[in-house]
Amino acid sequence: MTNSIEKPVAPATEAVGRRLLARRVGAGAAVAALATGGMTVASAPAQAQSITDADIFNFALNLEYLEAEYYLRGVTGSGLAAGDTGGTGASGGVTGGSAVNFRSDYLRQYMTKIAIDEQAHVKFIRAVLGSSAVARPAIDFATAFTTLARAAGLINGSQTFNPFADEVSFLLGAFVFEDVGVTAYGGAASLISNRDFVSYAASVLAVEAYHAGAVRTLIANIGGGAAANSVTALRAQLSGAADEVGVTTATSMYNFAPTDSQAQTFRRSPRQVLNIVYGAQNASSGLFFPAGMNGTIRS
Template sequence: MLDETTIAAVKDDAVEATKNEAPRRSMLRRAGLGLAGVAAAGALTSKKANAQAITDAVIFNFALNFEYLGAEYYLRAATGKGLSSYSAVTGTGTQGTVTGGSAVPFQTTALAYYAQQLANDELAHVLTVREVLGSAAIAEPSIDLADSWTVLATAAGLIAPGQSFNPFADEVSFLLGAYVLEDVCVTALAGAAALLTNPTNIAYAASFLGAEGYQAGAIRGFLSNIGAGAATDAISALRAKLSGVGDNGTSVAGNPFNLTNVDTNGQNYRRTPQQVLAIAYGSSAAGTAGGLFFPNGVNGSVTVV
């Protein structure tokens, strides 16, 4: 476990990094992620969304749902405390509650510090996106970090029906939980590149994509080193089935150290918001409006598979 001094650094590091970005965030707001764009976005709740205008702000608010999810996961794993201990979680839409999550009993020093870095990064992402969106930022929706994992692990075949899976129980379970989340974020951000219109916003999202890519690669490295190929392959197969988009585990084509999740052109797989929601909700059925990690659905304009 991390000592109290190290744990306290999680918020301090993230807040300081966010303060240093204040001038750039102000510029970004002027560049097109302003409140008027959010207000004009209108309802966007189904696959018919392509016929409506998806503004840059709509995409950033959609991403904020998943930044909340990631921050809750890593902060609770590293510190035992939820996001509300470090950041405001209010905003537009219905504010929910978060269930589950606890400090992981880390035994490996490198992994304990890596979890701290992940917590730092995800907290900084939440703080930065909320600052950019200002009063238009969505509230944190209800997030399930308890029962959702057992449902997902059963569906992937990691456990038998009647068993339970808790990613906060030990280091290996924590890594598998992180594996579930990180690749989804990478594919979501890669997919958003085609939806964003302002060059400044595209560059801004690319920086988040780079961070998530580093994180996902490191998680894959840890799992490869402990021979978790069968488990990651099963998780990837489930994500592919739910989203209809390719997904490679850490053991593919005879390589037990597959550190990237790319297609035959060496490019990140990309997912639309609806394909991302299919994974997050645990259902690809058209019209699905909640489930799994987001039992009551996400906040914002894009909410339905």
Template sequence: MIRVTPAFRVSRRRALQFGLGATLASATGLAPVPRAYAQDEVKDEDIFRFALNLEYMEAEYYLRGTTGKGIDDSDAGPKAGAVAGGKQVRFDTPAIGEFMREVAENELAHVRFYRKTLGSDAVDRPAIDFDAGFAAVAKAAGLGADFDPFGNQMNFVLGGMLFEDVGVTAYAGAAPLLKNKDFQAAAAGILAVEAYHMGMARSSLYRMGEDAWKAANAVSDARDKIDGPEDKDQGIRVDGKANIVPSTPDAIAFTRTPQEVLRIVYLTDQKGVSKGGFYPNGMNGTLKST
């Protein structure tokens, strides 16, 4: 289990004063699209390639945790980058193991969908580093130097929550940029699946008890550090009660622009960064700089 540190027991706004540095990134609510990613400057294929980069990471994470191995070479592309970290997780609760295996199958299906849809324009899997990425996340959130997302089922679901929260808001943010109605329909369908995943991960963590609440909320606080002065990220327990669905006061999912998603996966709050964190050599494709 995760060792709870005193950092978990401070208020969210107080946590933002700790200087968590290069951590996760901002979860912004219905944010305007930055000029660099304005609708008339981005092609649908650019957005799908961007999404494929994210799906590669999710598929690798869940496949390694549930099967002990990642994506087959035939699904990764001829010049695929290497993947560091990951191992098969022991699931003490059979149902959670079943949940995670279903998610792994979904994420692999997403990779195959994007590769099929993009055809020769599909990007290969970029280099992915789970070891360095989660080490930085754990340090920022106060999870302890020995935190291992593949060490037990609670840690694994916690890592999954990190990805699923990002995935939902990334798809919600990308929807207005897509021009092709078929692409819009596909993105909406994948958004729904990612939202199912997120609800499962957050509710599973909530049922695990106080250690899981505190760990998940610490990750949320770390993300909030660099999303500006407003409090836009939400943990799984807020005001003494469950908060399974992070949303605006109108119960609308938060959105992230591509730039904000890149800050999360590169683990930086700086502009103009094109690699780092979970992607040591950066993403492949046009949308690759914060």
């Protein structure tokens, strides 16, 4: 895999993408009850514990592991090298994930560039943390997406959702992560005391925001706005706050930058982020992290 990304070409399979998305994930489905597939909602307590800069960056490293494994497996069929996954805490494997048969060269190029960036983020944060870096925890791509898709009303209880099945499904799976990463870095910024670390977090946040905007635009262009909006509604309910904006609005405008009324990125506390990636408020593990994250900030 190289870092040479050519200029994107116009999507030749746009009509195919629209039909495939509608068939696979029911693009007009309403959000289902969160109890579906074991996902539940409860009140979220405030983050009471005292945390260090290293704790915050290890929290971010868990999320970067998740993103890097997703994109690398979709683009190359393989995940992170063993040398990029060790550290403190319980080391876990990755369940699910495979190379995607991209039919559109422009989508392959976008996803390849994001894979390169996410791999670099893992390496960078591990270098910043040194011997304090946590190991990659167990990650589930095999069943987590089906649980989430059922809870969002994208599929029924007898269907499954595999984001690695085709390029459109992979794009929707990517959307699940991207906005979460942006809001996580935005929320963590005020908790960091070291000015150098603030600069690092801001730089990574900027790249994650570029990724999120690109994924949102690509989804809207292939007619996946309704499906993505169902995912945003579910994430907001799990988070427990009005901290989401859909990919398309009531006026059919593309919303590539999810912002509040002051045009600022939504910011989530670590607990709110955990609610989403664990699939339930106040949970200590679940969904994408079946054994929980590694590090101090994990429950």
